[in-house]
Structures are given as C-alpha cells and as structure tokens.
Amino acid sequence: AGRAPRGLRRLPSLAALPAPDRLARYVRFAAATYGKHGAEFLGVPRLPDVAPSALGPLGAAGEAVAPGRVLPDLRLRPEHIASIAGLANADDVLMIVESAGEVYSPGHYVAADDAGEAIAVVIRGTMSLADTITDLVCEPEPLRLVTGADGAVVEGHAHRGMLFAARRLSERLAEPVRAALAGHPGYSLVVVGHSLGAGTASLLAALWSHDEVLEDGSVSRALFPGLRCYAYAPPCVLSEPLATLPALRDTIISVVNGDDFVSRFGLATSRDLRSAVLALLQVDAGEGDVALAAAAADVGSLEEVPASAAACVGGGVLDAVRGAVVRDEPTLYPAGLTYVLRQDDEGGAVGRGVGVAAFAVDDAQAALGELFVCRSMFASHLPQRYVAVVEAACAGLV
Structure with a gap:
C-alpha cells in the first residue's frame, strides 16, 4: 500500500468513505453547473437526454424566458443540467441563476433530487472575470460560529471573497429553498459545488447550519440546521479551528483529487x-x-x-x-471532513481499471498547508477528473 503522504491517513478500503452514494451522485450535480457546452469542452460525459422543461429555459434571475427570446449557447438549460446530473426530468430543475458579471455572485441552480430525496443548491466554479475577482479577494475575514448546546463561540477566519459570496447567496436563496423544502416534504437539503463553487458552498453550509455571532455582537440564527455539503476541489476557505470543527465535520465533506493546487493555494x-x-x-x-x-x-x-x-x-x-518561513496571517484550509483521492497508478487513466486510494486528512497543515509544484497540479482540478476519480472510488459501493 505504501506510506501515506504527510498529514494523510490511508483508509483501509474505499468502503470507509462516508456516504459514497451521495459523493458519486453529487459530483455530477457539480459538473452540471458548467452547462452543455462547458461540460463538453471539459470532457464531462453526459447521461441520456431528457425531455425539455415545460417552462422552457430559465433566465438570469430564474424566471421563464419570454417566447422568441434567444439565449446564448452557453446559457444553462434545465434539460442540460438534468442530463449531466442524472435527474429524472428537466422539471426537477427549480431555479437557475446565471452570474451576470456581478462580483460575489457565482452561477448556481436549485434542483429537486427525487432519487436522493433532497433539495440541492449547486454552485458553479470560476467561469468569468467577476468569478476570478471573487477568488482573488482572498484576505482572511473574521468569522465566529456558535457550536454545541452550551453556546460556545469558535472564532476563526474565512476567505473574504467567498464569504461575501456565501452571504449574498444566503440572502437570495433562503426563501426559494424554504419553498422548495415545503413543496417536497421529508426531503433534506444539500449544498454542492466545484472549485469556487465548493468554497462558497462550504461557507454557505456553515452559515446556514450554525448560529453566527456578527460584528455588532448580535446573533444570526441558523436557517437550515442538519443540511449536508459536498465540496469537490475545495479552495482554502477556513482557518483553524473552524476548518476542522467537529460540528462542521458532521456537515461538510470535502474531496481533493491528488495534487489539485486549488485545495492548497491561498494567500x-x-x-x-x-x-x-x-x-x-x-x-x-x-x-x-x-x-x-x-x-x-x-x-x-x-x-x-x-x-x-x-x-x-x-x-x-x-x-x-x-x-x-514565517507566517503573519492565518492559513486557510478546505472545510469539514476532508479526503484526498489518489490513483494507485499515476500513469493510468482513472476509471479504466486503475485503482484509487483514499486518504483522510488528519493534519491539514501537513497535508494541505503547502503548495506542491508538479505536472498534475492543474489538470487534477478539472471537473471531469473529479467525476472520473469519485465515480471510480465509489464504484461497487453504491
């Protein structure tokens, strides 16, 4: 099996991965945020086509598009999301919001996942200059969360740009998500994302699942306690002790593909x-x-x-x-329970007979606190690589 890299503990088997059915399912939801042409360009395989939504394509604010209006080819459409994510039909896509060049507002959609009995809020990775600005506003921003029945406050820092994005999405999505949950009794809530979307999803999940102490001392109450977050290619978004807070480890599962630089890169x-x-x-x-x-x-x-x-x-x-090296600012890490997936044979193609090894991150500083410069650091970040490695890891477990 070989010695585990620094800060990582090799799992005895892939069966030790938590919720493999959901890990494999929601990685496709994350890939679907890039749309038909984006997914084709990135090499994400599509599932069988589904019938178009009865509402037709959705516009920038989630409204139905007026007859005769022509949308750009890169516009997200319900049927494309459904075919990539594996939804039963396009009408399961409840809302689509494209980023219209607005900073701190990544594109996203909301879907009813009948197979998983969940309402899914899915956030897209970087696709525009505005998204890049959100990525680059990376100074640490103070964040205080209330954990446990005793009301203990845990203080730390978050990625400023992605925290701003999470707050903006919280304001815009709280009511639509409440309505979606009310319309689907018994469904849970999941928040999903890739790259920038994974970082924003992690922070949105933290804000929605825990009370927050605001700058003026007031408390913002948790809106959706009990939700789950699946973050693929997660950026570094939280400092210790928030990143590995037990309450967030129960909420957020982060998956890193090999030497993906994004999960190690920060200020x-x-x-x-x-x-x-x-x-x-x-x-x-x-x-x-x-x-x-x-x-x-x-x-x-x-x-x-x-x-x-x-x-x-x-x-x-x-x-x-x-x-x-002396650091004078907090170091940020991916949030929650974090796993690194690696090919046993680095020269092979994931999903074609090549084994995948899974490692739990026991020491975030040792495992993810340094940026490794290697040939696979950029390619490992692509969404099709995540679809392939996660599906290979979970094959036979779902």
Whole structure:
C-alpha cells in the first residue's frame, strides 16, 4: 500500500468513505453547473437526454424566458443540467441563476433530487472575470460560529471573497429553498459545488447550519440546521479551528483529487512559495552551501534563520525553507471532513481499471498547508477528473 503522504491517513478500503452514494451522485450535480457546452469542452460525459422543461429555459434571475427570446449557447438549460446530473426530468430543475458579471455572485441552480430525496443548491466554479475577482479577494475575514448546546463561540477566519459570496447567496436563496423544502416534504437539503463553487458552498453550509455571532455582537440564527455539503476541489476557505470543527465535520465533506493546487493555494501558501523560490535562488550549487536569504524568511538577517538550515544540502533544502518561513496571517484550509483521492497508478487513466486510494486528512497543515509544484497540479482540478476519480472510488459501493 505504501506510506501515506504527510498529514494523510490511508483508509483501509474505499468502503470507509462516508456516504459514497451521495459523493458519486453529487459530483455530477457539480459538473452540471458548467452547462452543455462547458461540460463538453471539459470532457464531462453526459447521461441520456431528457425531455425539455415545460417552462422552457430559465433566465438570469430564474424566471421563464419570454417566447422568441434567444439565449446564448452557453446559457444553462434545465434539460442540460438534468442530463449531466442524472435527474429524472428537466422539471426537477427549480431555479437557475446565471452570474451576470456581478462580483460575489457565482452561477448556481436549485434542483429537486427525487432519487436522493433532497433539495440541492449547486454552485458553479470560476467561469468569468467577476468569478476570478471573487477568488482573488482572498484576505482572511473574521468569522465566529456558535457550536454545541452550551453556546460556545469558535472564532476563526474565512476567505473574504467567498464569504461575501456565501452571504449574498444566503440572502437570495433562503426563501426559494424554504419553498422548495415545503413543496417536497421529508426531503433534506444539500449544498454542492466545484472549485469556487465548493468554497462558497462550504461557507454557505456553515452559515446556514450554525448560529453566527456578527460584528455588532448580535446573533444570526441558523436557517437550515442538519443540511449536508459536498465540496469537490475545495479552495482554502477556513482557518483553524473552524476548518476542522467537529460540528462542521458532521456537515461538510470535502474531496481533493491528488495534487489539485486549488485545495492548497491561498494567500499564506502563495507567500510561502515566494519565500521558497527566493530561498532556493540563494543555493550555491558549486560549493553545496545553502544560503537562505533574509528576504525569504522575512526575519531580517541570515543569522536569525534556524542554525540547522545552514548545514542542509540536497533534499534538506526543503526542510530548511520550511523552518525559515514565517507566517503573519492565518492559513486557510478546505472545510469539514476532508479526503484526498489518489490513483494507485499515476500513469493510468482513472476509471479504466486503475485503482484509487483514499486518504483522510488528519493534519491539514501537513497535508494541505503547502503548495506542491508538479505536472498534475492543474489538470487534477478539472471537473471531469473529479467525476472520473469519485465515480471510480465509489464504484461497487453504491
């Protein structure tokens, strides 16, 4: 089986994954947010076509489109969502909202998942300049959640742009979701997303499932306690201790595909990467000495760098750089119960006879606190890779 990477614990079998039926089901819901042409471009396989919705395509605010109005080809349509997600018919798509170039407002849809007996709020990943701005507003924003019956308050930080997006979606979706749940008695609520959508979904799930202490000291009450969130390719959105808060581990399941850079990238790790590059530029390969630049460590002088660093060469450079980097802002991580899925054979194609190994993240800092530069760091993030690896991992378990 081999030794688990740093901070990860290899599961004894894929059967130890939680809710494999829902993990496999909702990864397609997440992929469906990219629409017919987006999914085709990204290589997400479609399921059999379904009949068009009786309402016809839905407009930017979820309203039925007037007869004769022509929508762009990239517009989300209920029948495309249904065929990619595996819904029984297009009328199960209750609402579609396209992002109209508005910052902190990623595209999303709401669907009735009859097979899973759930109302699903599904949030799209980055598809526009406005979405990119939401990604890049990544400074830590204070967040305080109330957990447990004793009313204990846990303080931490969240990704500012995605927290703003989650708050905006909460305001816009609370009433439609209440109405959808009322119209489907016994259904649960799930929040789903990929990439930016996964980060926003995680924070929306945190806000909807827990009371929040606001800046003025007032308390915003949980709207939908008991919901579940499935986050695929999750960005770094919460600091410790919020990221691994037991209450959020009961609410959010995050899935990371191999070396996906998005689940390791943030303001803190990007600064670490800069520091590492500056440090490595100081390596004198001719003499084998390692000179860790003061700029790399942000400590003021070379003498203040840990003494052990000066004697390190070769592979020891990495440990030296780790010891030299000083962080002055909270590090953010994916939220909730986090799993990393890896191919046993890195050279093969997932889903074609190649095994998948599952790892639980026991130490977020060790497992996801560094940005690894490797050939698969970008390709691992694509939604079709998530569909393939999650379906391969859950095959035979559902």
